[in-house]
Amino acid sequence: MMCRAPEILKYNNGEAIGSDSIPPTLADCYAKADLWSIARLGYQLLCGPSATLAFPDNARIFLDSELPELPSCYSPAFKQVLKVLVRADPARRPTAQYVHRVCMCACCFSCLYE
């Protein structure tokens, strides 16, 4: 069972990708798919089986409204990062550079607080 980013599933199905335009290159289609996979991994590790059910396999394209609730023990800011990374529209996801900076800042600040 493989679970892939919505834009890859759409691309494989021959559908238009993005909210209102067609990406002209393969890079536009695949550039943020790995980030989506990282966020899905985060959901799986933090939510457990409910996340596995929420993220379907190749048969169906995942929708934003189907997101499982993350446990309340995690901070709202951290949960928001995961939420924006699994958005179905890649154009509405942050870049890898942005995620790198956010995680770096979070790790540094949590070190300071400890």
Add this chain to the structure above:
Amino acid sequence: MAHGLAASGTLPQMLHRGRVCLCVYHDWCSSVGCCLCRLAELTSTAPLQANRVKGQGRQLQGANSIVFKIRVQGAVFALKGILPLGQVSRNPAAASRQKLERNASEYRAQIILCHPSIARVRHAFTGPSDLVLPWIPEDFFIEGVVPWRSTTYIVTDFLATFESWLEKKEAAHSKAPFGITERSMQLIMLQLATAVEHMVSNSIAHNDLKVGVLCMRGSGTPSTCSDACCAQLDNLFLQPNGRIVIGDFGEASLLITPDGAAIPTRTHHVIVRFSCRALLVLGKGGPRTDIICPRSHTTLDRPAEET
């Protein structure tokens, strides 16, 4: 599964006889003496011990490859043999070349990427497919599929799977299924995000980042999946120092051509071609035209074959 060849024991010498170095930096590394060439010397002088890798009671077999554990003078590596299967072709030589070239794209992508969170390819070579063929399940040989005589082998570091880390993780954080704290998850995401950032900057997409956890069968509690029915294998590994490493670039895609040009999507091709044909028939797109030409193609050149 047929077991015609004993895959445990000494690696067949024919593997060495048929070896061709596919290192993309061969000209450079042969003069400098990089790790790939050092390993090549070792493999030619010392016999390799190939043992079938078994983890959690299952064999490490993906959809495209079979992994063996090998020893080279005490050091442990993973030998990944790409499944040598292909469709029947009228031109076997050309099809074989295409197959090898497609297999080569995996380790080429991995060699381009030099990052601490991306598994390093130590060596890659072509060789007889006899080592891999006996381990391919019989249901892979559907009608029209034939085995190739040679296949691509990739040697990488042998690393523990990310699953093993999760299994050892104690449930210190009672509300989280795997006892992962926010800080642990931030560190995991930080390492993966840096690796993905590096891949994006090199125009490579992995396309298959996953971890073989959370099987929903059985008790319903999160557990690592060891069932053959849930063919979810780890593509994340752990170095001895605890760093997460991304491996298995079998599904990776290069997002630009070797000369740096962007690759258009198939959808793009279809729509440009269709809109060109339609606008040629209609004369010119008007306000009622439902076919939209992508922004990058504002001017329409009449294709030669349509004149």
